[in-house]
Amino acid sequence: MEVLLSVKNLRTIFHTYRGVVKALNGVSFDVYKKDFLGIVGETGCGKSVTSLSIMRLIEEPGEIVEGSVVFDGRDLLKLSEEEMQKVRAKEISMIFQEPKMALNPVLKIGFQIAEAISTAEDLSIKSKEVWEKVYEILRAVGLPDPESMAEKYPHELSGGMAQRIMIAMGLVTKPKLLIADEPTSALDVTIQAQILHLIKELVSEMDTTAMIITHNLGIVAEYCERVVIMYAGNVAEIGDVKTIFKEPLHPYTKGLIKAVPVIGTKGKLQTIKGIVPDLVNPPSGCRFHPRCEHAMDICSKELPPIKEVKTGHFVACHLYN
Amino acid sequence: MGLLNFIIKRLLLMLLVLFGVLCIVFVIANIIPADPIGALLGGNAPPEVVDQYRHKLGLDKPLAQRFVDYVAGVLRWDLGVSLRTNNPVTEDIKKFFPATLELAIVATLISVSLGIWLGTASAVNRNKGIDHFARIFSILGVSMPVFWTGLLLLLVFYYKLEWLPGPGRLDIFIFPPKTVTGLILIDSIIEGNWTAFWNGLQHLIMPAFVLGYGATASIARITRASMLDCLKQDYVRTAKAKGLSKRLVIRRHALRNALIPTVTIIGLTFGSLLEGAVLTETVFSWPGLGRYITNGYLVLDYPAVMGGTLYIALIYSIANLIVDILYAFLDPRMRV
Ligand SMILES: Nc1ncnc2c1ncn2[C@@H]1O[C@H](COP(=O)(O)OP(=O)(O)O)[C@@H](O)[C@H]1O
Ligand code: SF4
Ligand SMILES: [Mg+2]
Numbered sequence: 001m002e003v004l005l006s007v008k009n010l011r012t013i014f015h016t017y018r019g020v021v022k023a024l025n026g027v028s029f030d031v032y033k034k035d036f037l038g039i040v041g042e043t044g045c046g047k048s049v050t051s052l053s054i055m056r057l058i059e060e061p062g063e064i065v066e067g068s069v070v071f072d073g074r075d076l077l078k079l080s081e082e083e084m085q086k087v088r089a090k091e092i093s094m095i096f097q098e099p100k101m102a103l104n105p106v107l108k109i110g111f112q113i114a115e116a117i118s119t120a121e122d123l124s125i126k127s128k129e130v131w132e133k134v135y136e137i138l139r140a141v142g143l144p145d146p147e148s149m150a151e152k153y154p155h156e157l158s159g160g161m162a163q164r165i166m167i168a169m170g171l172v173t174k175p176k177l178l179i180a181d182e183p184t185s186a187l188d189v190t191i192q193a194q195i196l197h198l199i200k201e202l203v204s205e206m207d208t209t210a211m212i213i214t215h216n217l218g219i220v221a222e223y224c225e226r227v228v229i230m231y232a233g234n235v236a237e238i239g240d241v242k243t244i245f246k247e248p249l250h251p252y253t254k255g256l257i258k259a260v261p262v263i264g265t266k267g268k269l270q271t272i273k274g275i276v277p278d279l280v281n282p283p284s285g286c287r288f289h290p291r292c293e294h295a296m297d298i299c300s301k302e303l304p305p306i307k308e309v310k311t312g313h314f315v316a317c318h319l320y321n
Numbered sequence: 322m323g324l325l326n327f328i329i330k331r332l333l334l335m336l337l338v339l340f341g342v343l344c345i346v347f348v349i350a351n352i353i354p355a356d357p358i359g360a361l362l363g364g365n366a367p368p369e370v371v372d373q374y375r376h377k378l379g380l381d382k383p384l385a386q387r388f389v390d391y392v393a394g395v396l397r398w399d400l401g402v403s404l405r406t407n408n409p410v411t412e413d414i415k416k417f418f419p420a421t422l423e424l425a426i427v428a429t430l431i432s433v434s435l436g437i438w439l440g441t442a443s444a445v446n447r448n449k450g451i452d453h454f455a456r457i458f459s460i461l462g463v464s465m466p467v468f469w470t471g472l473l474l475l476l477v478f479y480y481k482l483e484w485l486p487g488p489g490r491l492d493i494f495i496f497p498p499k500t501v502t503g504l505i506l507i508d509s510i511i512e513g514n515w516t517a518f519w520n521g522l523q524h525l526i527m528p529a530f531v532l533g534y535g536a537t538a539s540i541a542r543i544t545r546a547s548m549l550d551c552l553k554q555d556y557v558r559t560a561k562a563k564g565l566s567k568r569l570v571i572r573r574h575a576l577r578n579a580l581i582p583t584v585t586i587i588g589l590t591f592g593s594l595l596e597g598a599v600l601t602e603t604v605f606s607w608p609g610l611g612r613y614i615t616n617g618y619l620v621l622d623y624p625a626v627m628g629g630t631l632y633i634a635l636i637y638s639i640a641n642l643i644v645d646i647l648y649a650f651l652d653p654r655m656r657v
Pocket of ligand 1: 047
């Protein structure tokens with residue numbers, strides 16, 4: 001499989017008044033072409049920071065201090081800001097969690113989509129070509145009457161419609177990679193499925209690649225082909241969704257899967273003991289060791305490297321060293 | 322449709338406000354225990370003359386009748402006759418208002434453009450040189466009284482450096498352009514009189530800056546704060562994620578949202594501008610409506626004071642209406 005994006009040893013920190021938040025502690029994973037990759041982990045484990053670091057949209061007081069993000073053969077962290085703008089315009093698109101906040105309240109949605117096209121293709125925002133594409137993509141994301149839809153302002157839309165607009169805006173430029181950061185977490189459960197279906201359908205139609213970030217393992221099970229499990233700023237495990245659910249290796253993954261409610265079972269829901277660590281003073285070595293049943297001496301001393309235990313199945317745990 | 326409704330609603334509201342102002346002005350002028358006849362004729366005037374004047378000015382009628390008469394007059398655009406100049410107040414307003422308007426317009430232009438620019442620049446370059454400069458500039462702007470800034474600038478730029486001309490609208494040796502609009506800059510352009518235009522502009526700079534200084538400072542502070550807020554919003558991140566240049570992200574996405582609170586402030590500061598005109602016009606011997614009202618007060622010239630105040634309230638309301646419309650235009654959520 002051909003690698004599209006390779007994140008290696010990514011370290012991103014935030015300088016806060018409480019101290020330095022070590023949000024990403026050397027994150028590494030690959031995204032293959034035509035992947036539909038899920039990234040899961042509890043809130044605060046660094047999923048958003050990972051995606052924003054890839055896009056180089058980490059703002060003060062944050063800072064990417066180490067690592068590489070090789071996309072289509074170039075390290076994005078080494079590009080100039082202008083070159084990076086071109087990558088954002090044409091090659092990687094992003095969808096966010098709160099669609100209504102992610103759209104500019106004072107600009108018509110048609111304009112906001114047209115802006116994405118005109119930036120990516122260097123066309124005038126008023127040109128007929130651009131607006132034809134606007135109407136076409138609005139239809140493609142399932143919004144009726146594109147002409148009048150384009151004239152609307154974000155406050156006139158429901159959350160689900162707004163997310164369809166964001167999807168339209170993200171995919172209209174035919175990006176090589178679509179990053180969706182919790183695209184349905186803010187939406188009603190009934191709408192969630194529609195939106196995820198839509199993303200999946202359009203991504204496969206366009207033959208492109210997607211990275212879906214979520215804290216919901218159910219979504220991963222239903223929609224994704226591969227998954228990256230993150231814990232406290234590190235990657236714990238990577239593999240096919242089927243393999244991971246059938247034979248999870250990392251103690252954290254095992255706990256996570258046990259914690260997922262299985263429809264039809266009456267058994268008590270298991271949760272992982274302990275609390276999510278504070279990333280200003282994270283645990284030494286493996287950041288999971290205070291909560292891990294299998295913790296050994298080495299676990300609090302050394303960060304376990306990520307290793308391929310079977311083809312395509314990676315795990316970062318001293319048990320498998 | 323929505324916008325039209327909105328404008329009609331605001332217009333009705335404005336009439337109501339103006340009527341309120343009229344009532345207050347009338348009550349104050351007629352109820353405070355000061356005697357305009359005494360001020361006019363002196364304390365030793367014979368009683369017959371006093372009575373004759375009372376009758377002439379209509380002061381012998383009952384208060385309610387006087388109020389009705391005054392309102393009727395206002396509706397006919399008749400504000401009475403000034404006791405001091407002996408001209409109809411409406412004539413005086415016509416004569417003195419253009420000077421104030423010109424001053425207020427230039428002051429607004431200066432404060433809006435300078436304020437927005439300073440506010441944006443300091444938000445984008447937070448805690449850098451320009452931000453510190455803007456902070457000091459603004460603190461001085463809101464804390465220094467108008468007459469103090471005015472005198473200071475006169476002292477430096479007129480008296481010491483001689484870079485800018487002193488009091489008045491034009492140098493005494495400059496032929497003023499023929500009055501068409503009453504605004505010297507516009508009239509000079511109409512006449513093609515560039516000497517007068519240039520001279521008038523030089524005369525305007527200092528008083529307009531002084532008058533607009535407080536407003537510039539408030540606009541800069543508000544713009545900075547709301548810009549900082551907008552730069553943190555999700556839609557700014559979306560704009561960046563689209564690959565827009567920093568310039569476009571700021572101009573197209575952040576600034577337009579940031580200006581929404583600023584526009585409100587502009588409406589409010591326009592009021593303080595008219596109020597500040599009284600002091601500024603006094604310091605710079607500017608022959609405008611502010612000075613006309615001040616001079617009226619000094620001799621208890623009530624028709625002049627009432628008429629002038631009412632007129633300023635009218636202009637203020639119109640300015641606010643324009644701001645509200647602008648607001649609705651900037652923020653689509655307001656249009657419903
Ligand atoms: N702007 C910021 N300032 C300080 N800390 C931040 C900032 N953004 C993220 N973090 C920290 O980085 C860690 C990862 O956050 P995030 O990537 O948003 O988590 P999630 O997996 O829920 O998306 C969290 O501990 C969070 O507190
Ligand atoms: S490295 Fe040690 S502490 Fe971390 S998950 Fe594996 S066994 Fe548990
Ligand atoms: Mg997140």
